[in-house]
Amino acid sequence: MDEAAAKKVIVETLQGKKGKSKFYLKDFYAMVPDGKPREVKNLVNKMVEEGILEYWSSGSTTLIGLKGVGKQAGAEHED
Amino acid sequence: MAKHETPLLDELESGPWPSFVSDVKREAQFRKENPRNINFQIPADAPDDLLGVLELSYKHGRTHWKHGGIVGVFGYGGGVIGRYCDQPEMFPGVAHFHTMRVNQPGGKFYTTEYLRQLCDIWQMRGSGLTNMHGSTGDIILLGTQTDQLEEIFYELSHNMNQDLGGSGSNLRTPSDCVGQARCEYACYDTQALCFQLTQDYQDELHRPAFPYKFKFKFDGCPNCCVASIARSDMSFIGTWRDDIRIDQKAVAGYVGGEFKPNAGAHSGRDWGKFNIVAEVVDRCPTKCMRFEGGKLEINNKECTRCMHCINVMPRALRIGEDRGLSILVGAKAPIVDGAQMSSLLVPFLPVEEPYDELKAVIEAVWDWWMEEGKNRERLGELIKRQGFQKLLEATNIAPSPVHVKEPRSNPYIFWKAEEVEGGFDRDITEFRKHHLR
Structure with a gap:
C-alpha cells in the first residue's frame, strides 16, 4: 500500500468508528497490515504534523484520533 | 489572608518534615505581593486556587482534575500534559493547569544562571511551581495555560538552548548520573552516552512510537544513583571485567x-x-x-x-580497568503487574562511540516490543508474558548462565527439539530394554 492509500484507509477507518474517537498507535498497525510498526508510526506522526490527526495524552499514554473529533476537542476549544 | 480556607491542607504542615503546602503558600504570597513587578501571563492567584482545589479534593475524597488533553507544542507529541480543573468557576486560576516536562541537563549539572532563567520564565508564564527531579527524573513545570505553551517552548529552546522532555507513549527523558565528571566509580562516560542517545532518538523522544512509556537510565556503576535497575525499561549500568x-x-x-x-x-x-x-x-x-x-x-x-x-x-x-556496561531490561514501578527490577540481558559491552553495538540491542528490543507489546504493556510485562527466551531470540543474544537469576526456580531458557541431538523423540523399544513398564 502506498502512502496516499494508507492515509486514505486510516481516515476512512477512523470516520467509520462509532463511539470511540481516540485510538492507540497499535490500532493503526491493524489498519495498514502490510506496513511495519515503525513505518506506520512514522506515517501516523506525519499525519499529525499535516493536521489530519491529533494526539491526546493522559501524561502516561498517548492516543491518536482525527483532528477536532471527540468530546475533549470540543471542551478544550470552548474558550 | 489566604484566598481559600484550607484546614485539611494545613494539617500537612504540622509534621516535622518539609511540606509542599508551605511551599505553595509561599509562592502564593510572593505572587500576591509581586515585589519584582513580574508581568504574570497566567492568573497570579494560580497557587492559591491550586490549594483551594486540593482542599476540595481532600474534602470530597475525589479528584477535581480532568484527565489528559490534546495540548502540545507544534511538531511534538510529548513534553506537555493537558490538565483541566472541573470546577473552573470556583478556581479560575487553575482552570487550565498544564504540565511541561523539561529535558534536564546531563548529570543534573546546572549553573545558577540556568536555574534563574528557568524560574524567571516559569514565574512569568506559569504558576511558578516546579517539581525538580521527582521519580521521573526530569524537570517538571507545574501549571500553565494553553496560550503560553508555545511562548515557553520558544524561550526554552531559543534563549536557553533547552529542549522539552518526553511524556505519553514516547521515549521518556533519558536520565544519567554525574558519571566521570565527578565520580571515580564511573565505569563509562554516562553523560556522553545519555547525550548521544538523546540526539539519536529525537523522534522517539518527541513523538509517540511505542505501546506505552519507555525509559532509559544510565548509571556509571552498580551503586545505581539514578536507580536505573528499578525504574527504567532499559538500564545501562557500568561494570568491569577484570579485578578490583x-x-x-x-x-x-x-x-x-x-x-x-x-x-x-x-x-x-x-x-x-x-x-x-x-x-x-x-x-x-x-x-x-x-x-x-x-x-x-x-x-x-x-x-x-x-x-x-x-x-x-x-x-x-x-573499580577494575577493563570497563564497560551491562544492559538490563524490564524494570518498572507498579502499573499493571506490580513493581519489577530489571533482568540482565547483555552482561558486558565496551562503551565506544558511536555506540553501534549498543544501539543494535536497543533497536532490536524496540522492534520486538512494538510488534508484540499490548497497549499499555511495559517491556517488563511483555518479557513476563512471553518469556525471557523470546527476548533473547528477538535480540539474537545466545542464552547463557548469567541470564538465569535463580537456578531451577526461574531458568527462563528451555531447550527446543532442534537444539537437542536426536530431538525429543526416543526409541521406546530401546528404552524398555532398561526400564520396565
Missing part, C-alpha cells in the same frame, strides 16, 4: 584508623573502631573476600559488583 584494584597500604590505613570508612559519610555517631572483617569481609554477599595476616584478598570471579567494599574503602579498593 587493591592498594594494601591503604587497606592498612583503614584498619589502623588513618582513613575514615565510607569517606566519613556516617560520622554522625561513634561507631567504634573500624572492623574490616565485620564491616567489609562478612558483608560481602558472595563471600568472596578474605582478610588474613593484614592482607585483603578478593576472589574476583565470585564478585557480583555489589560495590559495598569499594564504598567503604574507596582509597584502598578501586
Whole structure:
C-alpha cells in the first residue's frame, strides 16, 4: 500500500468508528497490515504534523484520533 | 489572608518534615505581593486556587482534575500534559493547569544562571511551581495555560538552548548520573552516552512510537544513583571485567584508623573502631573476600559488583580497568503487574562511540516490543508474558548462565527439539530394554 492509500484507509477507518474517537498507535498497525510498526508510526506522526490527526495524552499514554473529533476537542476549544 | 480556607491542607504542615503546602503558600504570597513587578501571563492567584482545589479534593475524597488533553507544542507529541480543573468557576486560576516536562541537563549539572532563567520564565508564564527531579527524573513545570505553551517552548529552546522532555507513549527523558565528571566509580562516560542517545532518538523522544512509556537510565556503576535497575525499561549500568584494584597500604590505613570508612559519610555517631572483617569481609554477599595476616584478598570471579567494599574503602579498593556496561531490561514501578527490577540481558559491552553495538540491542528490543507489546504493556510485562527466551531470540543474544537469576526456580531458557541431538523423540523399544513398564 502506498502512502496516499494508507492515509486514505486510516481516515476512512477512523470516520467509520462509532463511539470511540481516540485510538492507540497499535490500532493503526491493524489498519495498514502490510506496513511495519515503525513505518506506520512514522506515517501516523506525519499525519499529525499535516493536521489530519491529533494526539491526546493522559501524561502516561498517548492516543491518536482525527483532528477536532471527540468530546475533549470540543471542551478544550470552548474558550 | 489566604484566598481559600484550607484546614485539611494545613494539617500537612504540622509534621516535622518539609511540606509542599508551605511551599505553595509561599509562592502564593510572593505572587500576591509581586515585589519584582513580574508581568504574570497566567492568573497570579494560580497557587492559591491550586490549594483551594486540593482542599476540595481532600474534602470530597475525589479528584477535581480532568484527565489528559490534546495540548502540545507544534511538531511534538510529548513534553506537555493537558490538565483541566472541573470546577473552573470556583478556581479560575487553575482552570487550565498544564504540565511541561523539561529535558534536564546531563548529570543534573546546572549553573545558577540556568536555574534563574528557568524560574524567571516559569514565574512569568506559569504558576511558578516546579517539581525538580521527582521519580521521573526530569524537570517538571507545574501549571500553565494553553496560550503560553508555545511562548515557553520558544524561550526554552531559543534563549536557553533547552529542549522539552518526553511524556505519553514516547521515549521518556533519558536520565544519567554525574558519571566521570565527578565520580571515580564511573565505569563509562554516562553523560556522553545519555547525550548521544538523546540526539539519536529525537523522534522517539518527541513523538509517540511505542505501546506505552519507555525509559532509559544510565548509571556509571552498580551503586545505581539514578536507580536505573528499578525504574527504567532499559538500564545501562557500568561494570568491569577484570579485578578490583587493591592498594594494601591503604587497606592498612583503614584498619589502623588513618582513613575514615565510607569517606566519613556516617560520622554522625561513634561507631567504634573500624572492623574490616565485620564491616567489609562478612558483608560481602558472595563471600568472596578474605582478610588474613593484614592482607585483603578478593576472589574476583565470585564478585557480583555489589560495590559495598569499594564504598567503604574507596582509597584502598578501586573499580577494575577493563570497563564497560551491562544492559538490563524490564524494570518498572507498579502499573499493571506490580513493581519489577530489571533482568540482565547483555552482561558486558565496551562503551565506544558511536555506540553501534549498543544501539543494535536497543533497536532490536524496540522492534520486538512494538510488534508484540499490548497497549499499555511495559517491556517488563511483555518479557513476563512471553518469556525471557523470546527476548533473547528477538535480540539474537545466545542464552547463557548469567541470564538465569535463580537456578531451577526461574531458568527462563528451555531447550527446543532442534537444539537437542536426536530431538525429543526416543526409541521406546530401546528404552524398555532398561526400564520396565
